[in-house]
Amino acid sequence: MEDSTEFILQDQGSRMVHSSKDNPILTVATGALLAGLYGMWTMFALPGFRKVPRRLKVPYLPSSKAQIVNAMQLLEGRRGQLVDLGSGDGRLVFAAYSVGLQCTGFEINSMLLAYARVKARWTGVPPSQANFVNKDFWKTDLSNYNNVTVFLAPGLMEVLGEKLLRELPDDARVIACRFPFPQWPHRASQGDGLDQAWAYDISTVRSALGQA
Template identity: 30%
Template sequence: MLIFFLFLIIFLTLLFFINPLFSFIPFVPVRRKVLNKIISALELNDQSILYDLGCGDGRILFAVAKTNPSISCVGIEIGPFPFLLAKIKNIFWGSKKVRILYGNFFKLDTSPATHIFLYLFPEALDELLPKFEKELKTGSRVVSCDFEFSKKKPSKIIEIESLGWQKNKRLYVYDF
């Protein structure tokens, strides 16, 4: 049994360090204190379908599913470590309304989404913008944490005061 746990620790450590090889976007989890602000900015309703592109450990999806179990949540992650973490969390604490997918979100059809959450670098946002303009239905909402599209003006900017060592955060809200 000790050998199993030793191999498990080694495997997870390797996944953590190998993760950056799969994506140019690092796994940076959103602080739990910011979750409610993000959920509020999304303005979800019972018919919402939330996509989290680069969902990391799935904390946004699980927080939404906990506050409103009728909302369908889809997360996609390309990094093996955060993907496995999200899958494990979904098995033990998740909801039937939360799906975690492994893959490249640039290849994902986003047309079913009514709401999308992003915590991505500006380069990734700018690459996604034409895709969103083509695929998203009128009335869809996109909330981006800390970074904005360079070629689209946000409908609203929400300032979140500093949380300890972290600088102020901004949520950029876009209505398509």
């Protein structure tokens, strides 16, 4: 029995080796397809990254529909200016615009920026209500915004929290998607798992951390 199993495995193994040797065109085509897919991914996910220090780099990953719904629920009743830090293809900005906020998206990836701008024009969203700016948000003063959305990476939430506490007005609300701020008390949260979002009121966070 063991002998016949061994024989079958050997036979299948040699057939697999033969099949790829017998089809050099298939091998080349598969390689080219993988290289093409990798090229497309780097084109969309990485441009603009050279200027950002390695520890602060965040690749593109779009918010899910549920995540956007959760974030918008946490913004209910809010008015004024919203900024999305790393706006990607603009989906959080468009959602926030549709609930009446005046929005800005900062994005360093020029391909995603162009996509969001074309989509805004195509769908008739006026630039005065939703605009996309090619800026590194780490180097940008955020004191004009009283609503902030972030979907970034867990490793930089602490340092981002310090920047937001230095710059945001006291009445600001921050919505963190998927990755919460480690030391901040949250006002509310919506959803669970990968789609969870947390709301923080800056005045409450400042009081809790003794920075009021």
